[in-house]
């Protein structure tokens with residue numbers, strides 16, 4: 001049903017259109033190609049125009065199945081983290097043994113393509129699926145899906161299962177849990193003064209920030225898989241001025257919803273050590289935790305059985321990074337990491353394993369055919 005050489009040639013076409021999130025016209029161009037390939041197979045499509053400097057998104061529906069009937073929702077993103085020029089700057093499409101290199105080939109154009117290839121195989125062999133098949137291809141996942149998250153949540157209302165074509169990891173494992181991600185901006189305001197003449201009058205925002213950083217990073221708890229990273233700080237205006245202002249960007253990751261509910265308020269409501277410095281914090285939970293619920297575990301067990309029939313062992317693993325699956329995992333069974341196997345996401349070593357193309361396209365096709 002699948003030919004790895006033909007698949008690789010087609011993936012190459014998708015990869016050689018560079019699509020960093022910051023280049024919406026490039027992404028829209030690829031969306032157009034993907035849309036026309038689906039339409040040629042009879043699929044219904046709808047384009048959602050871009051906004052706020054981001055590319056548009058694409059919804060696709062298989063030609064069979066009722067419009068309101070709960071179906072299988074496949075989430076794929078077509079944007080990558082690689083800037084324009086990466087193809088010419090050291091990561092050209094190339095094949096070395098079982099590896100095919102290219103920007104975004106692993107995260108996740110290879111996986112996005114597998115969903116298309118599985119659908120095409122069904123159409124060409126005149127097979128149908130018991131449930132409707134619906135896709136969302138997005139163009140802003142790599143920056144946290146600011147313009148697609150509502151679309152994803154809305155599509156979830158007509159979904160029974162969610163399949164995410166993010167890359168497989170650690171030797172072909174799929175993903176059944178992802179940490180939730182919370183982001184915060186902390187701003188501090190103290191009182192400026194001359195550091196030589198009137199040091200005692202100053203109230204240093206930078207000094208207070210130092211206290212806050214240590215207090216917040218102390219919430220890191222590897223045993224519970226909770227991490228805090230104060231990733232960017234700024235403050236002060238000159239070496240001889242007690243700093244009036246300081247700012248920090250903070251990343252909190254939690255595996256469980258209960259951890260998020262407990263910790264997020266503690267980040268939002270900060271009490272300063274120096275009562276003369278004021279602290280304001282904005283932000284909150286960006287992508288909620290994706291926990292391995294019973295429904296997700298059952299979906300994984302089904303996929304593992306299908307993989308066994310196809311001839312490979314499918315294992316699962318949690319992931320520290322978020323994906324668009326996080327937006328629906330509180331309500332629906334979500335199976336992620338169904339894309340290609342490979343390594344080097346977001347680096348100049350990004351590649352897929354050619355030997356993973358056929359088995360994983362077959363797995364997707366079998367999931368489409370057997371979920372009911």
Ligand SMILES: [Zn+2]
Nearest residue numbers: 077107108166
């Ligand atoms: Zn991705």
